[in-house]
Amino acid sequence: MKHCNESHDRPSRLTVPAACATALALALTISLAHPAHAEEISVPPVPANIQVQAPNTPYLVGHATGTQNYVCLPSGTGFKFTLFTPEATLFNENGKQIITHYFSPNPDEAGNVVRATWQFRDTSTVWGSVGPTDASSDPAFVKAGAVAWLKVTIVGNEEGPSGGDRLGETTFIQRLNTNGGLAPSTGCASLSDVGHEAFVPYTADYFFYKAKN
Secondary structure, three states: OOOOOOOOOHHHHHHHHHHHHHHHHHHHHHHHHHHHHHOOOOOOOOOHHHOOOOOEEEEEEEEEEEEEEEEEEEEOOEEEEEEEEEEEEEEOOOOOEEEEEEEEEOOOOOOOOEEEEEEEOOOOEEEEEOOOOOEEOOOOOOOOOEOOEEEEEEEEEEOOOOOOOOOOOEEEEEEEEEEEEOOOOOOOOOHHHOOOEEEEEEEEEEEEEEEOO
């Protein structure tokens, strides 16, 4: 087999470099295609009630590690652990921190309603609401002992103080592939338990959607 530096006559010295250039261009095209393919986001199958419909499409995924934080409060005639905030960090595929997740007041709603919040590292922030039918604990999808899978509708957004806008186009967020995070089944049964807090470890994948252009 001939190599690119081989030449035995004048015509070949003219044609071989051209062939090598073509081969190099093809190799570069193939190599540049790989990163684009690697960035494709594959969303797992989900229950019908938390599917996100077109024209929305996933553009970002974060792998969360943190806690679901509960406090024991009176509930009806008894007592119940109530979620007062999640506290999680989301990482990208390379293990780099990209988003912080917690509860905070939404400035886009009258009364600054406290909502689930996601803040990107550029400090762009979105707030979301979960409708009454937008959660699922279907055992065909959700692991035993894990918090529900969710479809979150974005109800507020804010750029960072320096113009950060990575999350600005977000329309929906799905919380999927959950592990752990459920409120404790004990420790909140009497008046003396009121105020007790429980920080329950969990992991999840958060898929961020925007309207397809």
